[in-house]
Amino acid sequence: QKEVEQDPGPLSVPEGAIVSLNCTYSNSAFQYFMWYRQYSRKGPELLMYTYSSGNKEDGRFTAQVDKSSKYISLFIRDSQPSDSATYLCAMGWTYKYIFGTGTRLKVLA
């Protein structure tokens, strides 16, 4: 069993839809939880990070961590075609991240 599990998709949604992306993990010692966005032929860029259970909101993005269930989510509101990318969850400790496989998202205009 992998330490971090993420559905690879692809996930196709119409423009304006609410997108829900999820990861599960097995290591209860993880301290930090992050979401990265990766466009084709580009490096990952950090979208959100959280340290504790609960929600964190930044514009159209909301990150949610449930440590009791070992489950994290990223919600994208009012999705746009420019949100089409691969979304990678990552978790771990300072300097040491374990990445999920990434979920490919396509937002249709």
Added chain:
Amino acid sequence: EAGVVQSPRYKIIEKKQPVAFWCNPISGHNTLYWYLQNLGQGPELLIRYENEEAVDDSQLPKDRFSAERLKGVDSTLKIQPAELGDSAVYLCASSSTRQGSPGNEQFFGPGTRLTVL
């Protein structure tokens, strides 16, 4: 502020040949990472440097891979000899311990896409 710079962006070589990748981190970032990303997978850490010291190289296949970070700035990752299974994207990232972010945000470069024939 310039981002992490990597070169070359693409490299095609025949198996058993050597290959080297170069990374220039964000100015002032003392921590540098090399990751391997296979198609359809997330990045996997190969090595982490704190200044010029390799502090985590446990995942680096040392029989064929080597890395250096002279003067604690630029870094080079080398494969010799390359094998077919080495075809992947090699990502460099950097972070600063002086940042306020508790996770020490890692900034990634665009990567070098290696194809071994």
